[in-house]
Amino acid sequence: MTATVGFQLTRLHLASRRAAYCLLLIVACAVALRIALHWITGTGTASLELPLVIEAGVSAAIGVTTRSPFGESERITGRWLPFLRLGTALALTAASIGVLAAGSASAHLFDGTLGMLRDTGGFIGISLLTAALVGGTLAWTGPLAYLAITVPTLTKAWTTPWLWADRPPHDRGAAICAAIVFIAGITAITIRGARDPRHE
């Protein structure tokens, strides 16, 4: 495969996954994060909750990009598909972390950039796993469900590392759990791809 063909293939793949829309939403989320960090002050629960909600939004958008509009035909004929899926997911993950870090630059992010990296990575992992299980179009339900569990427990004394967002940014167990979920999500989406619901 020549470089031109490879570039064309990548471009078409990204277009079919609506990666540009996703990037726009990620930038919008970063702007929202910047506004939120300007608005919230101190160390109240809101300074933890608002960034988490925005990170969940970013991961939900990335989950939607795993949906294939071509389904079976693409899966059978697309020899490079696993690599394209892996590349897309990694690129969007990197973009989201970079853009969110830029959005929170010079503002007080309660858990710091390290915490944001861990939480966003974990959320994206959940989103990709949900996409592999129920389809890309409903991938957002996974991060939202995790968020619904995490936000009310932020002020509780839950210590399980699987609720990594509730743990301090330097908590090794929480970071390992988030990394495991992210790797599992990336692996599932690379090898299997998002499930194609028949009715969509």
Add this chain to the structure above:
Amino acid sequence: MSWMLPLLVALFGVLTYRQSMALPALWSVRTGPFQHDHALPEFAPFAAGIAAWMGSRNGRRDTTELVAVTARSRWTSLLTTWAATTIWALLGYLACVAVLYGVTAGQVTWGAPPLWPVAVGATAVVAFCALGFGAGTALPGWFTAPMAAVATFLVLVVGQVALQHNSTYALLSLISSTAYSTPDSGNFYQYLPDLPIAQIMLLGGFALTVLAGLGLPRNSGGAWARRAAAVLTLSGLAAVGTSCYLVGTAQVTAEGVVIPDLHDAASDQPVRYTAVCSHSAAIPVCLHPAYRAYLPEVTAALAPVLSQVAGLPGAPASVDQSAAYINSLPGSGSRQPLGMETITGKPPELDIPLGTDQPGQVSTSDFTSQVRMGATVVIIAALIEPQQGARHGLAHVSLAQQAIAAAIFQVVGVSLDALPEAPQPGTAAYTAAQRFASLPAATRHQWLAAHLTALKHGQISLKELP
């Protein structure tokens, strides 16, 4: 929506139900997590997301024009789809609430379930379904559903932040009904419906505006239908504006939020109840019937101190329970515990507040020691120096008064740490306290009965103590 219900029920079970069941069996306490932390963050974002998903269905599938030529108008078909989604979401929400209320009903000893929070929650589910559906219809796309769900979550969190920023309009936040009701609501005073009514008006107004707005475009239906949609849209906007105006006039009182134009004066009447009493201590100990289960622990906690002071001049002749919480200043969004036991009236009555730290939440021994310590401090204050009081420390009372206070603390088993500026070991007052505490109970009581008035007026020196 139907296949999303198992997930929502699981979330409700893990979070709301589990946490509620860990709380004391009081209606006002048990429904706290349901109102505040969990139920809406569990249901509303998913309801909005799924509604957006359903609303964007024709747009995503490019079947909008196909559906437009069917016998029913576009508005009718959209409302039918919205209704189907909303009914599933409402069914799930109400089923979960029914389970929580049903189990609680079997455990509480007094009172009726608060229904206004349920009405607000149900209206919120309807409203968020409408908002999500409207977003899905207006912006059909693959990203609409997740963004509608996340935006809903964001709205709930932002409402919480607004409460912390002391904004009056933050009362419209869906969690404010908890922030401005207390664990005593429904027990000692009525649960005020003013704020829930304003919230329902706001949410209903939003829902009506969005749903009626779907009928405004030219291809939505006939001329009459579009006129009706316009009227309904304006009505919805009027409801939203009215609710905002009403909340702008709200006042936060000790019993909850009062909105003058919605307030029913009958709600100001205290709740009538017949106290449950125990006569196993030296004087009767009475509690609100909702707290009947805690009567043995409270009586056991107070018995040692009551046995020491019963019959002394100024000592309480009975114990009653008072409200534990009072709302803080308008807009601050937090409750402040009254936190103070008081002795009032003639004959004197000791009023004790019981907060939410009850057996089950704290250990029985912690609960007992908290109740005993609070009561001992206020009783000693009333006995030895009503003007200054042991509550404010012993710096301004005589050494003899310090010694008697410390001795009674020691006898009833309350740590001297609870007594600000208590006599320190090695001092004369401390030695006198030890000596007085070692006397037989009858001798102590007899001496106090004979000398308490003189002691109270500072006419007894340390050397005169037995």
